[in-house]
Amino acid sequence: MENLQVKNYALVTGASAGTGKEIAIECAKRGFNLFLVSLPETGLENFSKELKYNYQIDVQYYSIDLRKRKSPKKVFEYAQKNNLPINILVNCAGIGFEGKLENLTADLIDTMVLLNVRAATLLTFYFIPELKKQKEAYILNIGSFAALAPLPFKCVYAATKTYLLFFTQALNSELKGSNISVSSVHPLGIKTDRVLEKVKKMGFWSRAAALTPARVAQISIENMLNKTPFVVPGIINKFYYSLGICLPHG
Numbered sequence: 710m711e712n713l714q715v716k717n718y719a720l721v722t723g724a725s726a727g728t729g730k731e732i733a734i735e736c737a738k739r740g741f742n743l744f745l746v747s748l749p750e751t752g753l754e755n756f757s758k759e760l761k762y763n764y765q766i767d768v769q770y771y772s773i774d775l776r777k778r779k780s781p782k783k784v785f786e787y788a789q790k791n792n793l794p795i796n797i798l799v800n801c802a803g804i805g806f807e808g809k810l811e812n813l814t815a816d817l818i819d820t821m822v823l824l825n826v827r828a829a830t831l832l833t834f835y836f837i838p839e840l841k842k843q844k845e846a847y848i849l850n851i852g853s854f855a856a857l858a859p860l861p862f863k864c865v866y867a868a869t870k871t872y873l874l875f876f877t878q879a880l881n882s883e884l885k886g887s888n889i890s891v892s893s894v895h896p897l898g899i900k901t902d903r904v905l906e907k908v909k910k911m912g913f914w915s916r917a918a919a920l921t922p923a924r925v926a927q928i929s930i931e932n933m934l935n936k937t938p939f940v941v942p943g944i945i946n947k948f949y950y951s952l953g954i955c956l957p958h959g
Contacts, residue, residue, distance in 0.1 A: 717843060718767075718793045720744045720784075722775060722832070723802030725751035728851060731926035732799055737764040739930070744793050745770040746784055746802070769793055775802050776823040781831035788839075796843040797933075798836050800829035800873075801851040805866030818865055825869035830876065837889070846889045849933045850877050854897040854941070870895075874939075881938050890936040894929045896920055897941075 719736045723729030725747035733745055737760045747753045749772040757770040771787050773780050788795055803825045806817045833848060840846035853870040860867035877893035884891065920928075920942060928942040 716742075716794065717796035718742045718744045718769070718788075719797035719799065720746065720788070720793075720795050720832075720836070721799040721801060722746045722784075722828070723851075724770075725753045725756060728922045728925050728929075729799075729801035730756065731922040732801055732849075732851075732929060733760065734923075735926040735930045736797070737766055737768075740764070740766060741797065742767040743769070744788060744795065746775070747772060748774055775828040775832075776820060781828055781835060784832060785835035785839075788836075794843065795836055795839055796846045797849070798832065798840065798847070799849045799851070800832060801849075802828060803851065803869075805853075805855075805863060805869075807862055807866075809862060810864055813865070821865050821869055825866070826872050829873060833876075833880070837884075840889050841887060843888060847933050847936075848877075848880070848889060848891040849929060850891070850893040851929065852877075852893045852895045854895050856893075856895055877938065890933075890938070892929075892933045892936070892938055892940060894925070894932070894940040894942060896925050 719733075719741045721729055721733045721736065721743065724733045724743075724745035729747070733743055733756075736743060743757075743760060743766065745753060745757055745768065747770075751772070753770045753772050757768040760766065761768040769791060771784060773783060775781065775784075787793075804820060805825075806813060806821065810818075829850060840848070850873045852873045853867070855863060855867040856870035856874040858867075874893050874895070877891050880891045925942055928940065932940040
């Protein structure tokens with residue numbers, strides 16, 4: 710991995726906050742050069758400078774709204790123009806909204822589908838030919854435990870994460886025998902600033918199952934590098950998953 714760390718770049722979307730930010734830090738700790746992508750005006754420039762100074766790596770960044778039609782291609786073109794050979798693609802940018810489907814808005818639904826599904830799919834599509842040029846390459850899709858069962862009041866969000874799960878599994882089959890491995894990670898709960906108050910109101914076992922973004926990032930990168938295709942982080946979460954597959958679908 711030493712040669713990969715020196716010359717190549719890990720592309721991380723959603724890198725300015727939460728799990729994406731911690732994944733960037735975890736990659737930096739391992740000596741990976743970084744290409745960070747996030748929304749404009751989210752502190753990405755300062756975060757990039759901080760990582761570059763603290764870990765003595767090269768950090769490039771691109772502030773863009775991945776929901777927009779041409780954004781995934783623009784990210785790819787930026788990497789090409791600036792000669793950033795990508796050997797790790799982390800699709801972490803995503804968002805979810807709660808409520809009955811009928812009470813959501815078309816804009817909220819569009820946001821979830823465009824960011825969670827379309828952006829991740831197109832970025833993967835554009836970068837696969839470049840990833841194939843590397844000695845070893847990795848795609849990491851950050852999903853959710855919600856992908857594993859229908860989830861009322863989060864039906865669109867859960868469905869987008871189920872898409873990522875099946876997308877990952879199918880890609881692994883298509884890329885079998887190549888230099889690219891594809892992993893998906895499905896945490897039950899993450900203690901980000903945005904959901905921390907909700908976590909505090911949960912029951913004991915739900916609170917215990919929720920992990921910090923740093924812990925999720927560490928588990929995610931470790932399993933990605935080990936080429937683990939399907940990851941449920943945390944002992945309690947693994948128990949819930951094992952219990953779930955033993956029960957009838959309904």
